[in-house]
Amino acid sequence: MDPTRMAQGIMTGIGFLGAGVIFKEGLSVRGLTTAASIWITAGIGILMGIGFFLPGILGTLLTLGILSLFRLIEDRVPRQSYAQYYVSFDRHKVMPEDQVRALAIDHGFEIATMSYRITRAGLFEYRMDVRTTKVGRAAGLAKALQNIESVREFRVSTTGT
Structure with a gap:
């Protein structure tokens, strides 16, 4: 079995799961960050699973850093x-x-x-x-x-x- 096909299948399936957490409610859209987090977590899981520990750890740190930074920015932006x-x-x-x-x-x-x-x-x-x-x-x-x-x-x- 070709490992790239397996990774592609996982990412496609996770993409559909992520799409399921996106909701349009009135004029707002919710769940985009959750969907992206699910998708990147699957990608990091694939990296760790095939033994690419350094890229997996780097991806984890970058993801946590970016999500934390966006949380700080989001808390300071006035919401309408x-x-x-x-x-x-x-x-x-x-x-x-x-x-x-x-x-x-x-x-x-x-x-x-x-x-x-x-x-x-x-x-x-x-x-x-x-x-x-x-x-x-x-x-x-x-x-x-x-x-x-x-x-x-x-x-x-x-x-x-």
């Missing part, structure tokens, strides 16, 4: 959270757009997109995609919306980081 923000009003009690925008901005959100529509129930609805770097802002916005009498319905749903 995204949310969808819908708020509905009776047609004759619609809050002006500038006030709806100000409400989102006052609660730490930046508005990425905004649209309007009339729902089947006859309500006027603002729809926004918003983002923030501060955790927990959606709860504060939801609480503020509960206290506005003209709001008929609202939804603030986070979509991930």
Whole structure:
């Protein structure tokens, strides 16, 4: 049996396993580092298994060093959270757009997109995609919306980081 074919088969199989840990959730993708770690671990295992101890040890040290460095960098980079923000009003009690925008901005959100529509129930609805770097802002916005009498319905749903 050709050892290179065996290594190729292992790496292909591990590649499929790694692909299984990658998830798209809303606007974010998770699991890429885990997938890469699984793949490089298989490669290091092959090196150690065929007796290439120095490259295997060097690969292990480089992998651990790079992952540790990326962890430090990742902890210092501000993360953006995204949310969808819908708020509905009776047609004759619609809050002006500038006030709806100000409400989102006052609660730490930046508005990425905004649209309007009339729902089947006859309500006027603002729809926004918003983002923030501060955790927990959606709860504060939801609480503020509960206290506005003209709001008929609202939804603030986070979509991930």
